[in-house]
Amino acid sequence: MSAGGSRYRLGALAVAGPALLGLSLLVAGCGGCGSNTEYPPTLTFPPRADRLVLKLPDKPAPGPNRSGKRDDDVAELDAHGGRTADPPAVAGLDVFLKDTFGTPAAPNDLHAPFKLTKAHLAEGSKLYKRHCADCHNVTGDGRGQKSGQFVVPFPRDYRQGAFKFVTSGAGLKPRRADLLRTLNDGLKGTAMPSFALLQEGERDLMVGYVTYLAARGQVEFEALRAQTESQPNDFAARLKAVLAEWDRAEAAPPLPAAPDDGEPDTPAHQEAIRRGHRLFTAKADDACANCHGEYGRKPVFRYEVWGTTAKPANFVEPQFKGGARPEDLFARVRFGIPSAGMPAHGAPKYTDRDVWDLVRFVSAGSAPAKLPPDVRAAVYPNP
C-alpha cells in the first residue's frame, strides 16, 4: 500500500466526482431534497461554545458515556481530577477563521495539498451535509442534532484534529487512504456506517471536507487553549503547523509487509500465536492485559482526548472498528490509539516480529480451534 500511489489514483477519481454526484442524485430521484442538500449561503460556522478539555484524569474511566449527555460527561472530568474550561474570548479569532475558511456553503481555498480547493470543498460540503451532518454536525463537533446526540460511542468530534484509525504513525493524522477506508468500511460495533454504496469520488470529496473541518476546528481549539493558558497566539502560524501535520502523515512510510507464517494450523503459525499470547499477558506498563482484562471480557475503560471514554476491544468476541485484516491490526498495535488512551507499541521494545505475533494471537483469539492447546486453556479456562 503506497501512499503516493493512492494519491494519484484518487486525484483522477476526484475529477469525476461532481459528474458522478449529479448522476447519483438523478438516480435517487430525490424529491424535495434540493433545498436540503446545501447549507444556506448566510449560515456561518458557530464559534465553539462547549468546554475545552485541558487535562484528562490520570486514572481509568468509570465506564461508557451516557446517551444524550456528552457535555455533562465532559463537565464531570473536573470532579475526577481532569481540567476543563469554558472557551475564552480571543480577539480576532472569529474574523481569522471566517477569512481563512469561509462558510459551510462557501468554503475558501486553503492553498494546501489534499485538494482543499474551493471547488472540491463546495461539492464536499453538500455531500457532507447530506450524509454526515446528522451525526458529525456543521462544525464537525460530533453533536449532530438528530442521531449524533444519542449514539454511544459518540460520533467523532473532528475539532481537535485527532483521529483513531491511522496507518501513518503514533499520534499522527490519518492518511487520506485511512479516512477513505473508514468511509468505505464504516466502524464496526459503532453507529458509523459504511458508505461503500456511494461513488469513490464522492467519498473522496467528503474526506476532503472532513480534513477541512478538522483543520478549522484544530486551529480554533488550539487558539482557545493557548488563550486559557495565557500563551501567545499566532493564528496563521498555527494553521501552517496544522496543515504540515496532515502533510507529514501523507508522506509516512508504508507499513512493513506481513511475514509468511503459513496457515493457522501450521507449526510456524501456532508458534507465532504462542509468542503473541506471551507478549499479550506479559507484565509491563503497556501490556495488553492491563486494559484488555481477561482478553477483553473485563475491559478497563480509558479517557479519550475529547473527554469521552473508550472501551478496550474484546478479543473473544471481537468487533474491530478499524478493520480485522492483519495489516489493520498491525497498525493498531504498532501505533496504538493515543486519542483513546491505548499506547503505541514501538521499536525497539517491540520488533515488527513481536507486533505480528500479537496480531496472530489477537486474530485467532475468538476461534478456540485455531489456538494451540496451551493457549486455548489459558484463554478459555471454562470450555
Ligand code: HEC
Ligand atoms: C449515524 C451516525 C453517523 C453518521 C451518519 C456518520 N458517522 Fe462518522 N462516526 C460516527 C461515530 C459514532 C464515530 C466514532 C466511533 C468511535 O469513535 O468509536 C464516527 C467516526 C468517524 C470518523 C473518525 C475515524 C477515526 O479514525 O477516528 C470519521 C473520519 C467519520 N466518522 C467520517 C464520517 C463521514 C465523512 C460521514 C458521512 C459520509 C460520517 N462519518 C457519517 C457516526 C456517524
Ligand code: HEC
Ligand atoms: C492503556 C490501555 C490499553 C493498552 C495497554 C492496550 N490497549 Fe488496545 N485498546 C485500548 C482501548 C481504550 C481501545 C478501544 C479504542 C476504541 O474503540 O475507540 C483499544 C482497542 C484495541 C484494538 C481494537 C481496535 C479496533 O479497530 O477496534 C486492538 C486490536 C487492540 N486494542 C490491541 C491491543 C494490543 C494487542 C495491546 C497490547 C500490545 C493493547 N491493545 C494494549 C486500550 C489499551
